[in-house]
Amino acid sequence: MVRYGQYDVPPVDQEVNFKVGQPSPHTLLPLDLVRQAANAKFAETDPKFLQYGDIPGYLEFRKSLAGFLTEQYGAPVSPDELMVTNGITGGLALFITIFCRSGDLVFAEDPSYFLALRIFEDFKLNVVQIPMDEDGIIPEELEKQLQKQVPKFLYTIPIGHNPTGRTLAEDRRKKIVELAYKYNFVICADEVYHLLGFPGVPSPLPMPYYDQKKERVVSLGSFSKILAPALRLGWMQGPMKILKPIIDCGQLDSSGGINPVISGIVHQAIDLGLQKKHLAYVQEELHRRCNILMSALDKYMPAGVTHEVPKGGYFVLVKLPEGMLSTDLLDVAVKNKARFLPGTSFGQGFGSYLRLSFSYYSAEDIEVGVKRLAEAITQLQNTQANGK
């Protein structure tokens, strides 16, 4: 068997790794669906789809995508405010390439997606992180920083936030857009988890809908988590003021846009109704797993362990009992065949937190993992009690 991935996740009898933020291959990676869409695409007889492509993505695809997003968001999306990207990462890299210079300042939440921070390093940007609470980034803290220095952009993950799973509250969305106008910066919203909002759980609209004047907000979306990461396809939704300098850049002129063949496959997935059907399944399944994870936490965790309740996405944030550090726990947990992302790795003030992902494991395996973690906590508590 070919080894395709970045890393191999061990079998559950060896370890349950709650750190893995990837879709589970055998349930959430829809090979049959992608095959069906690819077959439909390759049945075409016009070789021009193999040519250098239209720069923002070909119009017929953007129309389909706009229709799909309009239905999902319950708010209008026009093909003219969309361009195709290589996923969130590719969109972010292009945005930075065109709008930033080395040494420029960017704001992000504290904590933030650790690889976004590394992408800012790739581009030699300086990062200031703004405190957040359970309702997302704190506007007063943001403004305090803005009075000192204004960034080129604010990078935010407004729903299913990585690593906290938190959602930026509606009033705060309005407030930070106001701040973007007042202080003159762009909001770059990584909305990779927006379409993974849990069914029946109300959540705010994507960030562009809070930008009435349509000048300061760009939203990054992706097929990685609603279809498949290896497609490397996503989109950017924003006003022409932001999209045009990107569409006009040398890089996209030279490449003929981004991934036209894959765009064609995803176009078929949308038009055949496969994407919509799969997304509904993914939303249900993630919601189910999240509920199972939270129930298991409530059932098995010792007193003093609490968790937050996400509205969607991949992650639940768990808080350890007073005084227990996530790094201390990790050593014990690993011996106990369980693993997680310790809060120490994502920010000051999160030392007693764990990020648990529920995207990779089945319901049963999640329960196994939580039991192992709970035992590890108890073991650590006993050790620490004996040590005193």
Next chain:
Amino acid sequence: MVRYGQYDVPPVDQEVNFKVGQPSPHTLLPLDLVRQAANAKFAETDPKFLQYGDIPGYLEFRKSLAGFLTEQYGAPVSPDELMVTNGITGGLALFITIFCRSGDLVFAEDPSYFLALRIFEDFKLNVVQIPMDEDGIIPEELEKQLQKQVPKFLYTIPIGHNPTGRTLAEDRRKKIVELAYKYNFVICADEVYHLLGFPGVPSPLPMPYYDQKKERVVSLGSFSKILAPALRLGWMQGPMKILKPIIDCGQLDSSGGINPVISGIVHQAIDLGLQKKHLAYVQEELHRRCNILMSALDKYMPAGVTHEVPKGGYFVLVKLPEGMLSTDLLDVAVKNKARFLPGTSFGQGFGSYLRLSFSYYSAEDIEVGVKRLAEAITQLQNTQANGK
């Protein structure tokens, strides 16, 4: 019919546009072949190929690619010195992201690929262009500049150079690698046309083979012109010293490498022998068209028009009679239903040159276009003679 491309090329009765540097869709874009490779790929049953991919590209694919390149180059290529890119453009963008800061200096040939220059602008790099002659960049001119300032890298197109069609001579290849060591800069070779060397026409090895110490040369390759541009797949060949910082970057960690699904399709195209067969066809066909273009130039052009003889690639450089400017000719040519890239657009000292591409049109259409151009030159000569 869906409009896929960046632009529509008008039919020949309206215009022959020798500016178009794209493969002709109905002869050089192998839809049947890509379909066959895609069908083979999607027949697979392991959903892991849809997961976040291995960062440099999955090993089995790099092994196949290395085998293919080894055979084509007649020189060894190891999978360890290869990483997958989104084509030349994507490779160049990644290289710049990791190794450069805004304001850094890059050297390029004068003239150079106009979109590479625009990519340098995207990244806010400063460019100094070094004169070239029929044997490529002139080492003495390069060293003269190096004595004043050293760039982060030299961007060169060492074979089938765009826009001149020229090939960097073997002794100069050695010399500029020496200079890279002496002055401490990297050579980034855009070898998009290397595999399009004409059959039976001897050409030097790719640039990495002149870097004995394996520290200073990276070669960018692409499937755009040997398979299909819309695949957005290419590779980078270089020493670990150059590849590792790229492989370790945040961008590739976050995206899980580049285009794993397309890598899988191209992997099949190589392993099924389709890529090799198609490349042989493309080389023959381009050689044939180039010869037809050169014969037509010899046959129809007025006295004083000369052309160079490329060893491969897409382009023939034509020199107009003494005193005639390519921009003056363009106006007349367009009225005469022919178009080309005027030398004025690619550099000082090239005002009397035209770049003609032979990749897009059939033999017959090439002849029609050359006749129209020849007539335009005669018309312009007559007008200018009358104007005196």
